[in-house]
Amino acid sequence: DVVMIQSPLSLPVTLGQPASISCRSSHSLVHRDGNTYLNWFHQRPGQAPRRLIYRVSNRDSGVPDRFSGSGSDTDFTLKISRVEAEDVGVYYCMQGTYWPYTFGQGTKLEIK
Amino acid sequence: VQLVESGGGLVQPGGSLRLSCAASGFTFDNYAVHWVRLRSGKGLEWVSGIFWKGGGTGYADSVKGRFIISRDSAKNSLYLQMNSLRTEDTALYYCVYDGIPGGAESWGQGTLVTVSS
Numbered sequence: 343d344v345v346m347i348q349s350p351l352s353l354p355v356t357l358g359q360p361a362s363i364s365c366r367s368s369h370s371l372v373h374r375d376g377n378t379y380l381n382w383f384h385q386r387p388g389q390a391p392r393r394l395i396y397r398v399s400n401r402d403s404g405v406p407d408r409f410s411g412s413g414s415d416t417d418f419t420l421k422i423s424r425v426e427a428e429d430v431g432v433y434y435c436m437q438g439t440y441w442p443y444t445f446g447q448g449t450k451l452e453i454k
Numbered sequence: 455v456q457l458v459e460s461g462g463g464l465v466q467p468g469g470s471l472r473l474s475c476a477a478s479g480f481t482f483d484n485y486a487v488h489w490v491r492l493r494s495g496k497g498l499e500w501v502s503g504i505f506w507k508g509g510g511t512g513y514a515d516s517v518k519g520r521f522i523i524s525r526d527s528a529k530n531s532l533y534l535q536m537n538s539l540r541t542e543d544t545a546l547y548y549c550v551y552d553g554i555p556g557g558a559e560s561w562g563q564g565t566l567v568t569v570s571s
Contacts, residue, residue, distance in 0.1 A: 379556030383498075390548060390561040391498065402559075434498055438556020441512045443488065443500040 344369045344437050348446035354454045361422040363449045365435035370415050372439070379438035382411055382420045385448075386431040395420065427453060455480050455560050457549045462565030469539050473565055475532040475549030482506045482525070485552035487532045489523065491545035492564070501547070502534060517543075539569045 345368040355361045371378045382395040393402050395411035398418060408423040422429060430453060435446040461473040473489070488503035502523040504511045511523050522535040532549055546564040553559030 373556070375555075377555070381556070381558055383558075385498075390563050392561070393557075393559055396554065396557055396559070432497075436498070436558060438552070438558060441503065442514055443490075443503070443556070443558065445498040445500070448497040 346446040353451045355425045363420045365418045367416045381436045383434045457562035459562045459565035462567045464568045471536045473534040477530045488550045490548045493545040
């Protein structure tokens with residue numbers, strides 16, 4: 343199985359400041375069709391996960407443009423340009439290139 | 455797009471449960487549908503998936519031989535038959551539709567399974 347490693351696991355951030363989460367995979371996530379199926383999710387307490395980013399860098403509908411995804415092959419990053427109060431929760435990366443799908447351990451973002 | 459899970463509850467170790475996921479507002483079609491769980495204090499874990507068109511399935515090693523995923527196209531519904539349940543299967547189980555390959559685009563609100571004596 344592909345192992346997904348996120349860092350940091352805890353991310354205290356001041357409102358208005360940027361934040362960055364790293365996600366590394368144990369195998370290249372480039373599918374034989376040429377696409378890279380790396381997604382980012384946000385989960386607030388008591389809510390289902392919501393996908394923010396798909397295929398590395400594509401923002402889902404309704405996701406603020408302060409969120410951006412980048413990376414390639416085995417190394418990926420989620421960036422928040424200016425953290426807002428509603429951004430608290432746990433962020434997960436997930437690879438959908440191979441079955442079984444696998445998730446990172448989760449990064450808990452909190453406001454300082 | 456809405457996914458609604460049901461069938462969770464309290465069951466003793468060794469028991470069985472059948473989870474259901476009904477889709478409304480869209481039709482499961484070309485892509486895979488999955489069960490993903492969230493155990494307390496842990497992260498998200500993929501449990502099982504099925505390709506809606508071809509019916510191919512996959513299972514996490516932790517549930518292989520105990521859980522069976524299935525679908526009913528006429529009812530636009532997904533199922534998970536859970537047998538020989540263990541305390542470590544206690545979790546919130548989400549139904550997840552890919553929407554695009556590898557996408558995990560749409561999630562239900564989850565159904566809680568508690569395995570305890």
